[in-house]
Amino acid sequence: MGWAILCCVVFITGYAVKRLLTTAWEGHAFSLKNFFLLTVTYSVLLTGFATVFTVLTMEGIEVMVVQEQVDSFWSLFFTAVYFSTMMLFSVGNGEIIPVGLGRWVSILAIFLGHVLPVTVVWTLIYNRSPRER
Template sequence: MWYVLFLGVVICILMALRMLFFPARFKFKEVSFENFVFLAITYAVIMIGFGMLYLLLELKGYHIFNDVAASSAPGPFYSRLGTAIYLSAVTLFSVGFGDVAPVGMGRFLAIIEALLGYTIPAAFVVRTFIDFDPAARGKY
């Protein structure tokens, strides 16, 4: 069951990224509320997805993050879930605060997530301008 959940989360993250880089039916005619919602949903899926990856690996027995504020003993499930989502959010949107630090395999995941966090806005802007520019689409 753990492997199915893990694979499902990875597939959700990849599908969100696919929609960003290869939109099937979105027509970005201008910067709009729909574009903003699309970007927010993409960020939310990636943030929650990586949070779930951190949590699933932690529950599997891998030591993925150190929580400075918590005791050394593993906390209850919801506490660990909150910490995993928090670690994901601060990694995706910044370089982290230092109160929760990835360790071991978590560092590799954090690098991938931080890279995505920095490239998604650029990809979104470029994609918006390519789809907005009639010359770039071959329509004059």
């Protein structure tokens, strides 16, 4: 069951990133539509990576070392949400350390967390009209 959930999460997360990269951005850098699209995409990425870490841990694959005791599903999931947030919005690991396959998943999270905003900014700059430049 966990592997089916993992496949669905990877598909949904991939679709969210594709949708962000192929959407025509409004000409205004600070439009509500642009902000909403970026927020939804990052929310999907955050919960997607948290689900990946949770499912892999529950399947017996060690992907992160946590210094505190994790004793329930929700405790594990919210720890994974925190870890995913740290990977997407900074590079600090702090008290949770990726190990094994988790290192590669973390690298992907860090890459997406840093490349997507740059891509959005460059797209907005490129799509500006000559009058705005």
